[in-house]
Each structure stands twice: as C-alpha cells, then as structure tokens.
Amino acid sequence: MPRHNFKNLKIWQKAMDLVDLVYLYTDDLPIDERYNLISQTNKSACSVPSNIAEGSGKRTNVHFSEFLTTSLTSSFELETQLLICQRRKYGSVQKLNECIELLKEVQKMIFSFREYILSNDNPDSE
Numbered sequence: 808m809p810r811h812n813f814k815n816l817k818i819w820q821k822a823m824d825l826v827d828l829v830y831l832y833t834d835d836l837p838i839d840e841r842y843n844l845i846s847q848t849n850k851s852a853c854s855v856p857s858n859i860a861e862g863s864g865k866r867t868n869v870h871f872s873e874f875l876t877t878s879l880t881s882s883f884e885l886e887t888q889l890l891i892c893q894r895r896k897y898g899s900v901q902k903l904n905e906c907i908e909l910l911k912e913v914q915k916m917i918f919s920f921r922e923y924i925l926s927n928d929n930p931d932s933e
Contacts, residue, residue: 811863813859816863816920817916818913818916819860821909821913821916822913824909825855825856825910826853826856829849829852829885830849830852831902832892832898832899832905833845833898835902836892836897836898840897844888844892847888848888848889851882851884854877854884854885855878855881855917856878858874858878858881859878859917861874862878868924875921875924879914879917879918882913882914883914886907886910886914889906
C-alpha cells in the first residue's frame with residue numbers, strides 16, 4: 808500500500824487543475840505550433856501531477872522527494888514554455904496569466920511538501 812494516496816494530495820489536485828487550464832490555453836495557440844510548443848507545453852503540464860503520483864508509491868519519503876523534485880523541474884520547463892508563449896504574444900492573455908498564477912502556486916506547494924516530507928522521514932513513525 809502506498810504511503811501517500813496521491814489522489815488525496817492537494818498538490819496533485821492543484822497540478823491536475825493546472826493541466827486542465829494549460830490544455831484550455833493551448834487550444835487557442837497557432838496551429839503551426841501543434842507539434843512543437845503546444846505538444847511540449849501539454850507534456851510538461853502532464854508531467855507535474857504524473858511525477859507526484861508516481862512518487863507517492865515509493866517506499867520512503869526520500870524516494871518520494873526525488874519525484875517531487877522531478878515534478879518541480881517539469882513545472883519550471885512548463886513555466887519557460889508559457890513565457891515563450893507570452894513573448895510570442897500567443898493565445899489569450901487572460902488564460903496565460905491564469906496558467907502562470909496557478910503554476911506559481913503549484914510550485915510553492917511542491918517545494919513546501921518536499922521539504923515537509925524530508926523533515927519527517929522516520930520509517931518507524933508511520
């Protein structure tokens with residue numbers, strides 16, 4: 808049985824909300840970006856909750872924290888892609904700003920949760 812049920816984790820839930828928001832945003836991007844920026848942006852967004860879920864099944868909090876780190880790095884990749892869209896003036900400014908705002912919230916949550924579980928990695932206490 809996993810130590811953490813990922814579906815109950817607020818960071819996973821927020822990251823899933825982020826995926827939905829990113830997909831809504833990328834639906835409005837130029838069609839010629841379909842196989843480049845749109846695909847990369849959607850993959851990065853999906854990687855954030857996917858790594859949280861995968862890490863939740865690991866045996867120790869240290870192992871879980873490694874997947875949280877990967878999730879965080881995917882979020883930085885996503886942030887870069889959204890900033891590229893911003894520079895190129897792609898899509899809805901409002902949707903883009905909503906994505907960036909939620910992304911920053913998710914990044915803070917992942918960072919805080921990673922620090923929390925690392926400070927509580929005592930196998931005998933669970």
